[in-house]
Amino acid sequence: MTLVDLKALSPFCIIGAAAVIVLLVASVWRNRLFTLIATSAGTIAALAAVIFAAIPAVPIDVLVLFRVDGFGLFFICLVLLSSLMVALLSYGYFRAKNVLFEEFFVFLLLATLGAMALTVSIHFTSFFIGLEVLSISLYSMIAYLRTDGRGTEAGIKYLVQASVSTSFLLFGMALIYADIGVMDFSKISLACGPGGPASMLSSIGLSLIIVGIGFKLALVPFHLWAPDVYQGAPAPVTAFIAAISKTAMLALLMRFFHSFEGHPGLVVKVILWTAAIASMFIGNILALLQENVKRIIAYSSIAHMGYFLAGFLCASALGAFSASFYITVYVITTLCALSVVTLLSEKDEKQMIADFRGLAFTRPVPALAMTVSLLSFAGIPLTAGFMGKFYVVAAGVHSGKVWPLLISLIIGSVFGLFYYLRVIFAMYQRPLPQSTQETKENSLSRAAFSQSWTVHLVVWTTAILILFIGICPGPLFDVVKTMVVK
């Protein structure tokens, strides 16, 4: 390993070091604010390292495990920024719940590290290790509120699904290794390509890997865990799962298939197409039936993975661009929506649509932010979601080969409007008359509100970002284009 390698990996080192520092300090001196500052400082330093150290060094292969390139760094930046947001959310959330949370930040940093590793993996080993670092930290994050029954249940559910998906992955990797004896992506794609030595065994292996990835992304039919986990996990952790762990997995999926140059074989294609169409339909339809906002976000995120796949499956430069753009937009929007949910969940878990009733009267700013994010999910102009959907549709029309996906996207979006509008409608209804007792509690929680400035910060930042990207997408366009599409 040379100095250049180290430079390229410096963001990883910084995040790892930050985790250790937080852990060590917490064992002698518990201070919430320090933990937050250390975590944020670590994340920001890692971002700085990406910009000043890693970008000049790329593209570079570190060992056989990682390829640090513009594509990977773009997603690392996205992961780091989201993780910063989640840290801010968690601080407000856990402080309002009044629990010890120093260890939580250690898990947060480690999970971030795992996610970062996934985005630059080009080898089964690094893929698997990154995934496990991410997953194992997530188990504890989901079940962090030990006294909360739902949280614990969600933690166990996630544990079970992650183990199942991991075993699928491992089995798939083993089959491929047994068949052709290699583990890095480029060689696999060579071997599995036309005229390669790979046999049926490898395509079964590939399919099993897709199944494993499908579990993580909660694509239909591997989605059953998502609503329960989203609902049960503490709101900031939901944000982490929805934003960061999915981003990392999507980046890996894109890299894996980029090495096949868009032709991963018929079986894989059929699986992905089916999963995409099924996700768009079933995700949107099941979301219609929900009363819990977190569950709605869960189902809608299933549908959004379908939209992502519609861009991704175009297998063109514009397709890759649109998919990356879409993830970025999706991450920001999800963070915005879940930060509002966090804001409402601080005192007691308020996440039913009925709890959102009259929000525009009582708390105009969160209500506005929620409106913006829901409109962005629905893909309405002036918001980032519109631009994301626009590029995906553009890529689809351009490639001319994915009409069924585009039609599903349109039908799915129309279904989607129903439930987004339901939440928005509830927020702008007159609040139900409250008893004086409740009013008192309300004003109490209002006091707690003003303290959680970190959550408010996230709400504001993400909402403004959504509008900014919606109105002038030029800057993000250029960044994605230069970093992702070489």
Add this chain to the structure above:
Amino acid sequence: MILLWLILVPFIGGALAWVSQRINRAFPRWFALVTMIVDFVLITSVWVTYAPTIYFSNKATWIAQFYHTWLPQMGISFHLALDGISLLLVALTAFLGIMAVLSSWNNKRDHEGFYHFNLLWTVAAVIGVFMAIDLFLFYFFWEIMLIPMYFIIATWGRENKSRAAIKFFIFTQAGSLLMLLSILGLYFINGNATGTYTFDYQALIHAPLSARAAGWLMTGFFIAFAIKLGIVPFHGWLPDAYGSAPVAGSLLLAGVMAKTGAYGLVRFCLPLFAHASIHFSSIALVLSAVTILYGALLAFSQTDIKYFIAYSSMGHMGFVLMGVTIWGTMSLQGVVVLMLAHGISVCALFMLAGSLDMRLNTLDLKRLGGLWADAPRFGGTFMVFALASMGLPGLGTFIGEFLIVVDTFRVSPAAAIAAAIGAVVSVIYALLLVERVFQGTKNNTVACPDLNKRETAVFAVLLILIVWMGIYPKPFLDMSAPAIKTVRCIVESKNADQPFFPLEHGHDTR
């Protein structure tokens, strides 16, 4: 630059109106009124400045343009332009914006500021739709106008508002997404063929399209526009939305938003897909005739005044579609006049319905009747506008419908006859409406005060306008003539090199 201001003024005014709520509850409506008046003065000044040049010019170019790059990476620009048709429609929009603010001047409601914000943003987006000639920008405004209107219906509507609002949003959104596919299809076909990827209207007009591609692309546009117009079978959202929206909402929906569909047909469907549109014309004629008859017949069975107006308004939009489909000089002029006159008359009717609702707290025909004795001025005004909506000669709608039917008769007598039957039926239901509300026995014990001074003044202005259009429509016809000529030139030149004419009625002789 003035074009940009036409859009910015209501956008900024809306934001200010929202904020000003914090200072005083009365501020938002004053802000909104002033904003709309400023906007109207702006567009009138454009009209006055350019009118002489327009009247005597044979060659139509844009009256004014505004261009700024927006997303050059994708060939998207912020390109606005104004010709005669869009100028008239923008003026109508600004005028109805003033009326919308006035129509609900004294109503008590929650979120005074947010309400006026939505009102002004709807107006701003509609004005944007009428001026955008970059297809992406057009789509952008097309979508923006939905959201504030959704909020207006969902928050301040009457009974059944949630259902109506969601239906409205979903229908129109489905149409727009199809249109988005078409826009992108056009963009890439043009880009692949010519090498320049652009959304600019001027460039896309010359896009080389195969007949099959043009057919598909046109269908996408047509469905989006037909949904906005409320053409059968795409009308499912319309009666509920018109009926459940508050007065200002119904007024904007029927008065200007429906016109965006007609405008889209004239500005985009016809010139971009000249050949495909003509292929499609027989179907469009049938749809328009069905809409006219369906609207007229269903208007009969309504017991709620607003639903009544909604169905009758649907019938008029059938006329508009018919006129565009025929695309003769006369019929297109008829379309423009009908759009303006219908905007005025439907605005007046909805405002009258709103005033009635405020006084008696019901719009149910079964509980109304015999109001003439109490409120003669009210009754008289109502009658004039009811007659206007059935197309009484001397009032604006008559000119429009007459021009359309006459031109249609030359092409397709059957369609013209169907339209005429629709017009006859509308006479009956208009008189029936007046009879049920103002004559007969009084079914309601609440006293109905007559129009007050503010209302009288507002309706007097509307009355003057509709009579002006009926007696001396020349300024409006002159203003739109060059733009219509341009559209027809494009369609004709595109069809000139085609080997055959699908409808044997010799457009070229006219």
